[in-house]
Amino acid sequence: MQREQMEFDVVIVGAGPAGLSTACRLMQQANEAGKELSICVVEKGAEVGAHILSGAIIEPRALNELFPNWEELGAPLSVPVTEDQIYFLRDSEKSIKVSNIMTPKSMHNHGNYIASVGNLCRWLAEQAENLGVEIFPGFAADRIVYGEDGRVAGISTGDMGLDSEGKPKANYMAGMDLLAKYTIFSEGCRGHLGKELIAKFDLDDGVDPQHYGLGIKELWEIPNELHQPGLVLHGTGWPLSDSASTGGFFLYHTDNNQIVVGLITDLNYSNPHVSPYDEFQRMKHHPLISKYLSGGKRISYGARAIAKGGLNSLPKMTMPGALLLGCDAGTLNFSKIKGTHTAMKSGILAADVLFPELISQGNGGLDLVQYKEVFKQSWLHDELFKSRNFGAALHKYGTLVGGALNVIEQNIVSFPFTLHDTAPDYACLKPADECKSINYPKPDGLLSFDKPSSVFLSNTYHEEDQPCHLKLKDGDVPLSNNLPVFNEPAQRYCPAGVYEVLDDGNGAKRFQINSQNCVHCKTCDIKDPAQNITWTVPEGAGGPSYPNM
Amino acid sequence: MSILVIAEHDNNQLKSATANTVAAAQKLSALMGSSVDLAVLGQDCQSVVTQASSVEGIDNVLVADSAAVAHQLPENLAPFLADLVQQKAITHVLFCSTAQGKNVAPRVAALLDVAQISEVTDIIDEATFIRPTYAGNALAKVKTSDPIKVLTIRSTAFDGVDMTSGAASVVALSDVKDQELSRFITESVVESDRPELTSARVVISGGRGMQNGENFSLLESVADKIGAAVGASRAAVDAGYVSNDMQVGQTGKIVAPDLYIAVGISGAIQHLAGMKESKVIVAINNDEEAPIFNVADLSLHADLFEALPELEKTL
Amino acid sequence: MKVLVAVKRVVDASVQVRVKADKTAVDLANVKMSMNPFCEIAVEEAIRLKESGIAEEVIVVSAGEDACQEQLRAGLALGADRAIHIQSDAELQPLAVAKLLHKVVDQENIGLVILGKQSIDGDNNQTGQMLAALAGMPQGTFASNVVIENGEAVVTREVDGGLQQIGLKLPAVVTTDLRLNEPRYASLPNIMKAKRKPVAQITAEELGVDVAPRLSTLEVNDPPARASGKRVGSVVELIDALKVEGVL
Numbered sequence A: 001m002q003r004e005q006m007e008f009d010v011v012i013v014g015a016g017p018a019g020l021s022t023a024c025r026l027m028q029q030a031n032e033a034g035k036e037l038s039i040c041v042v043e044k045g046a047e048v049g050a051h052i053l054s055g056a057i058i059e060p061r062a063l064n065e066l067f068p069n070w071e072e073l074g075a076p077l078s079v080p081v082t083e084d085q086i087y088f089l090r091d092s093e094k095s096i097k098v099s100n101i102m103t104p105k106s107m108h109n110h111g112n113y114i115a116s117v118g119n120l121c122r123w124l125a126e127q128a129e130n131l132g133v134e135i136f137p138g139f140a141a142d143r144i145v146y147g148e149d150g151r152v153a154g155i156s157t158g159d160m161g162l163d164s165e166g167k168p169k170a171n172y173m174a175g176m177d178l179l180a181k182y183t184i185f186s187e188g189c190r191g192h193l194g195k196e197l198i199a200k201f202d203l204d205d206g207v208d209p210q211h212y213g214l215g216i217k218e219l220w221e222i223p224n225e226l227h228q229p230g231l232v233l234h235g236t237g238w239p240l241s242d243s244a245s246t247g248g249f250f251l252y253h254t255d256n257n258q259i260v261v262g263l264i265t266d267l268n269y270s271n272p273h274v275s276p277y278d279e280f281q282r283m284k285h286h287p288l289i290s291k292y293l294s295g296g297k298r299i300s301y302g303a304r305a306i307a308k309g310g311l312n313s314l315p316k317m318t319m320p321g322a323l324l325l326g327c328d329a330g331t332l333n334f335s336k337i338k339g340t341h342t343a344m345k346s347g348i349l350a351a352d353v354l355f356p357e358l359i360s361q362g363n364g365g366l367d368l369v370q371y372k373e374v375f376k377q378s379w380l381h382d383e384l385f386k387s388r389n390f391g392a393a394l395h396k397y398g399t400l401v402g403g404a405l406n407v408i409e410q411n412i413v414s415f416p417f418t419l420h421d422t423a424p425d426y427a428c429l430k431p432a433d434e435c436k437s438i439n440y441p442k443p444d445g446l447l448s449f450d451k452p453s454s455v456f457l458s459n460t461y462h463e464e465d466q467p468c469h470l471k472l473k474d475g476d477v478p479l480s481n482n483l484p485v486f487n488e489p490a491q492r493y494c495p496a497g498v499y500e501v502l503d504d505g506n507g508a509k510r511f512q513i514n515s516q517n518c519v520h521c522k523t524c525d526i527k528d529p530a531q532n533i534t535w536t537v538p539e540g541a542g543g544p545s546y547p548n549m
Numbered sequence B: 001m002s003i004l005v006i007a008e009h010d011n012n013q014l015k016s017a018t019a020n021t022v023a024a025a026q027k028l029s030a031l032m033g034s035s036v037d038l039a040v041l042g043q044d045c046q047s048v049v050t051q052a053s054s055v056e057g058i059d060n061v062l063v064a065d066s067a068a069v070a071h072q073l074p075e076n077l078a079p080f081l082a083d084l085v086q087q088k089a090i091t092h093v094l095f096c097s098t099a100q101g102k103n104v105a106p107r108v109a110a111l112l113d114v115a116q117i118s119e120v121t122d123i124i125d126e127a128t129f130i131r132p133t134y135a136g137n138a139l140a141k142v143k144t145s146d147p148i149k150v151l152t153i154r155s156t157a158f159d160g161v162d163m164t165s166g167a168a169s170v171v172a173l174s175d176v177k178d179q180e181l182s183r184f185i186t187e188s189v190v191e192s193d194r195p196e197l198t199s200a201r202v203v204i205s206g207g208r209g210m211q212n213g214e215n216f217s218l219l220e221s222v223a224d225k226i227g228a229a230v231g232a233s234r235a236a237v238d239a240g241y242v243s244n245d246m247q248v249g250q251t252g253k254i255v256a257p258d259l260y261i262a263v264g265i266s267g268a269i270q271h272l273a274g275m276k277e278s279k280v281i282v283a284i285n286n287d288e289e290a291p292i293f294n295v296a297d298l299s300l301h302a303d304l305f306e307a308l309p310e311l312e313k314t315l
Numbered sequence C: 001m002k003v004l005v006a007v008k009r010v011v012d013a014s015v016q017v018r019v020k021a022d023k024t025a026v027d028l029a030n031v032k033m034s035m036n037p038f039c040e041i042a043v044e045e046a047i048r049l050k051e052s053g054i055a056e057e058v059i060v061v062s063a064g065e066d067a068c069q070e071q072l073r074a075g076l077a078l079g080a081d082r083a084i085h086i087q088s089d090a091e092l093q094p095l096a097v098a099k100l101l102h103k104v105v106d107q108e109n110i111g112l113v114i115l116g117k118q119s120i121d122g123d124n125n126q127t128g129q130m131l132a133a134l135a136g137m138p139q140g141t142f143a144s145n146v147v148i149e150n151g152e153a154v155v156t157r158e159v160d161g162g163l164q165q166i167g168l169k170l171p172a173v174v175t176t177d178l179r180l181n182e183p184r185y186a187s188l189p190n191i192m193k194a195k196r197k198p199v200a201q202i203t204a205e206e207l208g209v210d211v212a213p214r215l216s217t218l219e220v221n222d223p224p225a226r227a228s229g230k231r232v233g234s235v236v237e238l239i240d241a242l243k244v245e246g247v248l
């Protein structure tokens, strides 16, 4: 069936920092040059920012370049970092404060701001719309449209109003093809179209596999007397160290008596009994954290994977007719756990490369290989190069030794070698019976909570009667392979309780997918040991609705 | 200062919600020291008048027996009531928070140029009230600056007064004029074997603990005995036990029956969001730790496959 | 016949609202706002009337701050012809909104007004009835079906325990219940076109309406948490307890 089509100069998939920066910069240049450009941004969230979850401490470098007068324009960066503290949690009780000289430079945050990246995107979207960009929240890019010559020609938005069997309901509305000279993929970490492009165009040829972490975060309102706006805590060690897993926590004091607290669990963990959700819940009972949370009230919850492979894992970012930007490619600087400024910069650079192409009257569709050079000349590359060994060192040598190497490399000398980490995260799981089982404490309902109550606070909603957006390549794998070998880890790595193995009442097991709970973190797509789960977009507007995350 | 309650009835029967609204009126009257009258507006509604005069704590039953209000058409009721309120210097007009009350109260308030306060759940003083907003997720304490207060009263928030012990005098009012704006065509009571989920007085719901769709017949037989509607948790719907129009919860139906019986339901917050306003919650579950027990008024820790048949037998 | 549809900007139905720590209101900072679901149904009904040739023009109107133009544009994207924004930064309560709408009804010579039965923030369920009173029109509240024939609106209403059918002389006011229809999605080209359609603006002062609130909110609280009650040891004990509660 021929679908309805619309044509633009540029179609951007995803209204995150990368996509919106590209849009703003392109329009700024067009307006300056007195040229007309049609730029369309599709965003799967019901509004811009609805699906964005971040820390976040924001380094304003890229924002300064994009909107030097951002303060005047009211960008929501109002809480400067005032104090940095780094801890090593030894166990459930004890912690060691690490002195400043012992921490890598990348973890110092002077001059940065604590902010919600969701709110930053809401603001960026306003700027973009004022500049003339068309933004369509609630429309998910479902498929890539390829030209006859194999180039990327645009995307197709998903159908709306299909029932669970895929049949049209009364309010059915077919998706549309949005065609463009160039399409920007900025879906964030593990974009489902980005994944397809990387495979189709072999973009990751010759680079290390991408590595991921799962960030789980909560927003708390705490008593005024405990609140210190601008205070930043980072740390590592317990509770992940119990299962020889790695990762780190963050706790930032923002404004309005609110703090964010979160735990990033590296997804290369090997013990299938690990539940990042429960690790985070028990972590909040550590005195270092609970001293802030006791007496407070949890007001929001969410989770999102983070792409942390850095330069070593960064794929080629261009292909005929398209660019892959921001965390969709993997521009995050994991040594700083910051990806916002790098995602933005990747978008600004893309706009600089794209603009001359767009006004040159061509039909688009080229592989803008010159992006690579422009990227190499930029501070973005410098920054990622300096920290290229960070993640690999932690993976290889653990938090202590790896951490020390990072201090030396970043603060003192630059190593002339690169560490590589070639095992993909999904291949790291060991059989369940070879691993220590973990007895997570029951949530107490004050500091720690069960998954359903958490998902409730993410405002997640999916139209009830629609096809399941979590696709199993082989429907038998969860019970025939994952369950006996790994005790089906999806039950534990999914932070929203989407996957369950249930008794069917007749002594047999059943694999249940509660797709309506999905907070779009992408972990299942990453960590399933059989790589059997494919995350696809649900009907537009479905998913979490994060305020201030 | 005086208080007027508008009776809810169908020309034959005085509806029990009236007793709850009278209870609210009495709380007000205790604060203000004023009388409480009950208005019965209808046609050929003598039996309602008789019942109304035995409602506890009523001074006068004001009766308008007119063809124009046979079907409670608000176009005819509202101007009549607005006049009555002004004539009798009534300060508080109380309606039941029912389809009928909600239909008429705002129309009366607008004619009097005063605010209307909906779904009042508590009375603080003669001008200050508590009412739920955001689907019950926030309780607002509101104070009105208007001289006349037009309220609808949520019946589950006030225990009904006795409907047999009163001895009010009956006062006839003038005829109600037909404004000729609207006409009644028909009324149909939805005929079904079981009451509708959202309006049932008793709801019995099953969750994943039911284990399969066939087992829902255990719930149905109990439901038939006590005239209950049958609901389900999302887990039961997702598992394919029952169809999704039976789902109670955040994304399903919101119910607030007098009695809610949760069977084999864990009590996830998403389910609670759909039934937490129920007056009495009963939980039957074999998992001692199930969160449903934290909100249930009556908890039975038992195997539902034993408890349900026993319940059916004993009821 | 011209159809006027009133739409309200409210917190999105998927958002779990939270009472602010200072108890002055619920926290709406950066939460998603949408068109009130009952208003969406009202817009859909009006558009269907237009599609069936009964309505000549569908006008959407919203009263409130500038942000509510977003919901007006959503109405335009769904198929409304024109939009009117009644600008006011005051807290608008149902009576004030009804008065504002009354002015628009008079100015525009409206044949049918469709509103949602209530908004999911205030849960007042008043505005349609109040407007009908002020405009001297009949009202069909909680509508699950609307048929326009012989100069009359035949409205099926959802009442307690059943359905009621009434006939209303036109012009009339209808408020929508959930089952009236299932709203369509707005298509991307229509959203784009809606962005370019003009939205007429008029202020509450210009309409000469005193919108000062009659109710002041003294405090907003969380609903009391349900405490866990009594354990019963057996079915018999349970039934006895229910009898004591008076619910059996």
Ligand SMILES: Cc1cc2nc3c(=O)[nH]c(=O)nc-3n(C[C@H](O)[C@H](O)[C@H](O)COP(=O)(O)OP(=O)(O)OC[C@H]3O[C@@H](n4cnc5c(N)ncnc54)[C@H](O)[C@@H]3O)c2cc1C
Pocket: A013, A014, A015, A016, A017, A018, A019, A042, A043, A044, A045, A049, A051, A052, A053, A054, A055, A056, A057, A058, A059, A117, A139, A140, A141, A142, A186, A187, A188, A189, A191, A192, A193, A214, A215, A216, A217, A262, A264, A304, A305, A306, A325, A326, A327, A328, A332, A337, A338, A339, A340, A341, A343, A537
């Ligand atoms: C727990 C955590 C803590 C972090 N802390 C920090 C920090 O302190 N500082 C910092 O700078 N960074 C931090 N980051 C990283 C930062 O959030 C990301 O690097 C940044 O948001 C990436 O921007 P992006 O534009 O590439 O992708 P995203 O921000 O992920 O945006 C992608 C957008 O695309 C949309 N989208 C995706 N697929 C589709 C589709 N198919 N169709 C339509 N729309 C689609 C998504 O809904 C989303 O809005 C953190 C991340 C996490 C998870």
Ligand code: SF4
Pocket: A470, A493, A494, A495, A496, A497, A498, A517, A518, A519, A520, A521, A522, A523, A524, A525, A535
């Ligand atoms: S289903 Fe997958 S993407 Fe969705 S919340 Fe669970 S792990 Fe994340």
